[in-house]
Amino acid sequence: MNETPETPPAEELVHEDQHNAPETCYTIHFRPGDQFFSAVSRIQNLKVGELIMVQTEHGLEPATVRARTLPCPGRTAPEELGSHLIVRRGTRDETEKFARLLEREREAFEVCTRFIGTHGLPMKLIKVERFLNGSKIIFFFTADTRVDFRELVKDLVQEFRTRVEIRQVGVRHETKMIGGLGCCGRELCCSSYLKNFAPVSIKMAKEQGLPLNPAKISGICNRLLCCLTYEYETYHAMRKKMPKPGKIITIGEKNYKIIKVNALEETLEVSWLEGQERNILLTKEEWSQAKTAQPALNQPQPRAQTPEAEAPPRRKKPKQHKAPETPEQ
Numbered sequence: 024m025n026e027t028p029e030t031p032p033a034e035e036l037v038h039e040d041q042h043n044a045p046e047t048c049y050t051i052h053f054r055p056g057d058q059f060f061s062a063v064s065r066i067q068n069l070k071v072g073e074l075i076m077v078q079t080e081h082g083l084e085p086a087t088v089r090a091r092t093l094p095c096p097g098r099t100a101p102e103e104l105g106s107h108l109i110v111r112r113g114t115r116d117e118t119e120k121f122a123r124l125l126e127r128e129r130e131a132f133e134v135c136t137r138f139i140g141t142h143g144l145p146m147k148l149i150k151v152e153r154f155l156n157g158s159k160i161i162f163f164f165t166a167d168t169r170v171d172f173r174e175l176v177k178d179l180v181q182e183f184r185t186r187v188e189i190r191q192v193g194v195r196h197e198t199k200m201i202g203g204l205g206c207c208g209r210e211l212c213c214s215s216y217l218k219n220f221a222p223v224s225i226k227m228a229k230e231q232g233l234p235l236n237p238a239k240i241s242g243i244c245n246r247l248l249c250c251l252t253y254e255y256e257t258y259h260a261m262r263k264k265m266p267k268p269g270k271i272i273t274i275g276e277k278n279y280k281i282i283k284v285n286a287l288e289e290t291l292e293v294s295w296l297e298g299q300e301r302n303i304l305l306t307k308e309e310w311s312q313a314k315t316a317q318p319a320l321n322q323p324q325p326r327a328q329t330p331e332a333e334a335p336p337r338r339k340k341p342k343q344h345k346a347p348e349t350p351e352q
Contacts, residue, residue, distance in 0.1 A: 046063050046064070046065055047063070047064060047065070047066075047067070047069075047091065048061055048062070048063055048091075049061070049062045049063075049064060049069060049088055049089075049090065049091050049109065050062070050088075050089040050090040050091075051075065051077065051086040051087060051088055051089055051107065051109075052086060052087060052089055053077075053084060053085070053086045053087075054125070054152075055087075055125070056202060057200075057214075058199065058214055058215060058216070059089060059215060059216060060086075060107055061107070062075075062077060062086070062107040062108070062109050063107070063108060063109065064108070064109030066109060066111070066112065069088050069091065069109070069112070070088065071088055071089065071090060071091070072087060072088065073087070073088050073112065073113075074086075074087060074112070074113035074117065074118045074121060075087070075088060075109050075110075075111070075112055075113055076109070076110050076111050076112070076113055076117070077107045077108065077109055077110065078107065078108045078110050079107070081154060081158075081159075082154075082156065083110060083155070084154070084155055085113055085117060085121045085124075085155055086107075086109075117155075120155065121155070124153055124155060127153060128151045128152065128153050129151075131151045131153065131160060131162075131183065132148065132150075132151045134179075134182060135148055135151065135162055135175075135179060136148050138175055138178050138179065138182075139175065142172075142174055142175055142178075144170055144171075144172060144175060145166055145167065145168065145170060146164045146165070146166040146170045146172070146191075147164055147165050147166065148162065148163070148164050149163045149164055149165060149192065149197050149200050149201070150162075150163045150200045151163070157185060158185065158186060159185065159186040159187075159188060160179070160183055160185060160186070160187050160188070161188045161189075161190060162179070162187070162188070162189045162190070163190050163192050163196075163200065164189065164190070164191055164192070165191065165192060165193070165194065165197050166191060169191075170191070172189055175189070176189060194244045194245065194246065195213065195220050195244050195246055197244070198211065198213060198214070198242070198243060198244040199211070199213040199214050199217070200214070201214070202214035203243055205242060205243070205248075205250075206239075206242075206248075207250075211242070211243075212249050212250060213249060217249060220249065221249070221252045223246070223247040223248070223249060223251050223252055224247070225247070227247075227251040227252060227255040228240050228247070228251055230255060230258050230259055230262065231251070231254060231255065231258045231286075232258075232283075232284075232285070232286070233251075258286050261286040261287075261289070262284065262286050265284055265286065265289065265291070265310075266281055266284070266291065266310065266313075266315065267281070267284070268281050268282065268283060268284055269281060270315060271296070271315070272291075272293070272310065272313040272314065272315055273313060273314045273315075274305075274309065274310075274312070274313045274314075277295055277297065278295075278296045278297065279293035279294065279295055279296065279303070279305075279313075280293060280294050280296055281293050282294055282302055289306075289307040290304055290305060290306055290307070290310075291304070291305045291310045292304055292305075293305055293310075
């Protein structure tokens with residue numbers, strides 16, 4: 024009688040030659056419509072749409088392959104690129120369990136929304152995430168002020184009989200979770216590949232010569248565009264080598280005032296102070312030979328103090344000599 028070989032555990036469903044196989048980079052996501060991440064694996068021939076098990080902080084979690092990129096030569100650890108590590112392919116049971124997991128997340132979203140309305144809490148539920156092993160559920164929400172959700176946590180724990188965590192996020196993280204299209208027509212940077220939010224200031228828009236119109240330099244989260252940080256260092260380095268607007272430069276015997284600086288083309292828009300000519304565009308070869316007038320014209324000079332304005336010197340009071348005391352009779 025022939026015995027059927029036992030199916031090895033899921034952790035052992037790995038090819039023996041994986042350790043000698045070259046590393047390959049993949050693009051994955053953990054939930055449909057979520058942010059894409061880079062992942063590294065020695066498993067060959069992973070197909071787009073295939074379920075894989077990825078190592079995370081809280082254990083193995085399912086993910087889906089979105090694309091395959093070129094091999095990653097010269098790397099020994101996924102942490103060098105900030106990538107995730109693909110441990111193995113997902114089994115059939117895990118594929119079915121993952122499909123049920125997505126449905127249970129939608130149900131948990133509806134239940135939590137109903138409890139929020141029952142308690143009258145001023146909060147907006149954004150997203151719900153459940154661990155594959157069912158050990159924890161995370162609820163993400165936004166609110167204008169701090170919310171006391173202790174009673175909500177009790178109801179959720181009693182409903183789902185597992186650990187419950189509620190996290191309040193800002194408007195940037197809300198946009199990152201929901202996703203959308205930016206003013207450039209492409210998918211939002213925060214929801215596609217950005218992992219951390221860099222600080223953005225209005226100074227970056229000024230440095231790049233962008234119009235200071237809130238509608239043009241703000242994203243759908245009503246915050247300054249994240250892409251303002253991409254080219255700021257380049258503009259800043261190029262502008263340091265060029266004269267600043269408002270300075271006076273001398274070319275030949277004429278004095279010009281700088282009106283506008285174009286860092287990318289390395290040109291200056293100037294106006295002739297002594298004449299009625301229109302604004303002139305100077306190339307790098309022209310303005311690099313110019314001399315900066317010191318002090319610049321139309322620059323307010325410090326007001327000189329007149330002798331009348333000076334305070335008179337203080338006179339010292341003469342010392343008063345006491346009369347010698349006469350001895351008592």
